[in-house]
Amino acid sequence: MMLAPEGPLAVPLWINGHAYMTVTPDFFDVRNPQTGEVLRRTPLCNADEVAVAVRAAAEARPEWAASGAEVRQACLTALADAISHYGDHLSGLLAEESGLSAAACAAELAAATASLRQPAAAETPAGVIGILAQNGAPLSSVLRPAAAALAAGATLVINPLPAVPGILFALAELTGRVGFPPGVLNVVLGDAVIGQALAAHPDVAAVVSQVSGD
Numbered sequence: 001m002m003l004a005p006e007g008p009l010a011v012p013l014w015i016n017g018h019a020y021m022t023v024t025p026d027f028f029d030v031r032n033p034q035t036g037e038v039l040r041r042t043p044l045c046n047a048d049e050v051a052v053a054v055r056a057a058a059e060a061r062p063e064w065a066a067s068g069a070e071v072r073q074a075c076l077t078a079l080a081d082a083i084s085h086y087g088d089h090l091s092g093l094l095a096e097e098s099g100l101s102a103a104a105c106a107a108e109l110a111a112a113t114a115s116l117r118q119p120a121a122a123e124t125p126a127g128v129i130g131i132l133a134q135n136g137a138p139l140s141s142v143l144r145p146a147a148a149a150l151a152a153g154a155t156l157v158i159n160p161l162p163a164v165p166g167i168l169f170a171l172a173e174l175t176g177r178v179g180f181p182p183g184v185l186n187v188v189l190g191d192a193v194i195g196q197a198l199a200a201h202p203d204v205a206a207v208v209s210q211v212s213g214d
Contacts (some may be wrong), residue, residue: 017182060183
């Protein structure tokens with residue numbers, strides 16, 4: 001993480017297989033909903049950072065798509081195993097930022113791992129896919145469409161909720177640990193500007209902004 005101008009740590013982006021530091025003029029304060037304490041800050045990025053992430057995803061896609069369904073599923077299963085292994089830590093991180101109950105956090109993690117172990121059929125075209133996290137389901141709203149797209153050979157640029165960035169940055173770090181190729185999954189932080197930039201980018205095949213089936 002990096003220091004914001006006033007001091008609290010800012011969450012980095014995840015681009016091309018590593019933490020990506022950027023300097024932005026504005027930040028969103030990530031607060032503990034129970035105490036109001038500022039935990040960290042979300043940099044409010046713009047189209048420049050989106051372009052970097054999309055380029056990484058586009059460059060990674062041919063090799064990922066050619067790797068074969070078994071190889072891709074092995075990566076997804078390894079990620080599910082890692083989420084289960086670090087479940088207590090991830091649940092605590094999710095609760096700290098979102099204010100969800102312990103039971104709701106456990107349900108989020110369970111839904112996420114289930115989606116990874118048995119991805120649904122992809123409803124997006126082949127290519128680079130943008131995914132926007134949704135209120136109330138900051139992890140599963142991403143992992144359901146993400147798992148389906150990844151299993152089908154797409155690569156991703158994910159935009160977490162500004163108030164709940166930690167869980168998806170942690171997820172991205174886990175993809176690096178379990179062997180995802182660089183650029184397959186990228187995380188860009190920010191507000192609605194990120195979704196707009198993804199939708200406008202010529203190399204983004206689709207943007208998912210709600211849980212499949214909602």
